[in-house]
Amino acid sequence: MSRKKTQSPLLIERILTGDKIAVSKAMSLIENDDPEAHSILDSIYDKTGKALRLGITGPPGVGKSTLLCELTLCIRKENEPVGIIAVDPSSYITGGALLGDRIRMQKIATDDGTFIRSMATRGNLGGLARTTFEIADLLDASGKKYILIETVGVGQSEVDIVNTCDITAVVLSPESGDSIQAMKSGLMEAADIVIINKKDRPGAEKLENELRSTFELRTGTSVRVPILKTNALLSEGIPAVLSEVKGIFSDMRKNGSLARRRRNNLKTKLCSLLQYNFLKAIKLSQKADRQMECLAEDVLCGKNTPYSDLDSLMVKFL
Numbered sequence: 001m002s003r004k005k006t007q008s009p010l011l012i013e014r015i016l017t018g019d020k021i022a023v024s025k026a027m028s029l030i031e032n033d034d035p036e037a038h039s040i041l042d043s044i045y046d047k048t049g050k051a052l053r054l055g056i057t058g059p060p061g062v063g064k065s066t067l068l069c070e071l072t073l074c075i076r077k078e079n080e081p082v083g084i085i086a087v088d089p090s091s092y093i094t095g096g097a098l099l100g101d102r103i104r105m106q107k108i109a110t111d112d113g114t115f116i117r118s119m120a121t122r123g124n125l126g127g128l129a130r131t132t133f134e135i136a137d138l139l140d141a142s143g144k145k146y147i148l149i150e151t152v153g154v155g156q157s158e159v160d161i162v163n164t165c166d167i168t169a170v171v172l173s174p175e176s177g178d179s180i181q182a183m184k185s186g187l188m189e190a191a192d193i194v195i196i197n198k199k200d201r202p203g204a205e206k207l208e209n210e211l212r213s214t215f216e217l218r219t220g221t222s223v224r225v226p227i228l229k230t231n232a233l234l235s236e237g238i239p240a241v242l243s244e245v246k247g248i249f250s251d252m253r254k255n256g257s258l259a260r261r262r263r264n265n266l267k268t269k270l271c272s273l274l275q276y277n278f279l280k281a282i283k284l285s286q287k288a289d290r291q292m293e294c295l296a297e298d299v300l301c302g303k304n305t306p307y308s309d310l311d312s313l314m315v316k317f318l
């Protein structure tokens, strides 16, 4: 099958050298669902796969952004380029850690080796996961060695996004009642590593013990998921997190689980691409619109119910 050629060879070239302006431009094309975005992604795809994609999720306010900043600074000390995707940027806008702590933020924002993209979750039905993958692909092809994706782990869609990373870090804090909730929810199932941030707050040890017994109960063995404690405000425990993440990644490479996970992630991504494009095609098709109109009429006059014809409807549209 012939691959579509992009209209912008120069743009592609600049993306691949990590040019920030070119990467930003391509991101806007992706977010605006511009027809050129697909050919750009198609052209750069064979340069992806080198970055470590780390999802950072957890209840609101546990310190994910602060931790992400510190982790970025730690990675940058090793001179590796970093891409950051913040999926719910509320804290970036309202003065949470990232914007609130200007010194920390400025260090990152003005650094040539770091690229930050904030993405709004609202008003992007079904497209958010797709866009996040695509932006991660773009950052990967542009030479970033680490891609850090922050999402608030409240809804399934945010957890899904993180599940498409190579490694998922779940961040909890002793002061957050949500952490107990998170332990019971699907969030913990996704964890490859758990970080108890705000270890300066009372209850960090207790939370750690609770987590260890939760994991033991579940697996019936001793703890498999590493649990680390940090104080992101004082940058304590961050090198240990980075080293643990690197260790997990290297083990995953060796034992084949990275390839398996990436294959699964790719299936999720294809499904999301199909879903998005299928819905878009239906919405834009006048023929589909007329068919819906007829079906609605049939339902209204009692010939059908909205559920009776689903199978034939799928066949029609597929």
Ligand SMILES: Nc1nc2c(ncn2[C@@H]2O[C@H](COP(=O)(O)OP(=O)(O)OP(=O)(O)O)[C@@H](O)[C@H]2O)c(=O)[nH]1
Pocket: 059, 060, 061, 062, 063, 064, 065, 066, 067, 090, 091, 096, 097, 098, 152, 197, 198, 199, 200, 201, 230, 231, 232, 233, 234
């Ligand atoms: N005491 C203490 N405070 C911290 C620590 N890490 C972050 N904070 C503070 O906790 C608050 C929330 O931090 P953020 O980094 O915005 O948390 P978040 O999880 O990204 O928040 P959302 O993105 O809104 O869910 C800020 O006031 C931080 O300064 C820590 O280790 N100890």
Ligand SMILES: [Mg+2]
Pocket: 064, 065, 066, 091, 092, 096, 150
């Ligand atoms: Mg945040």
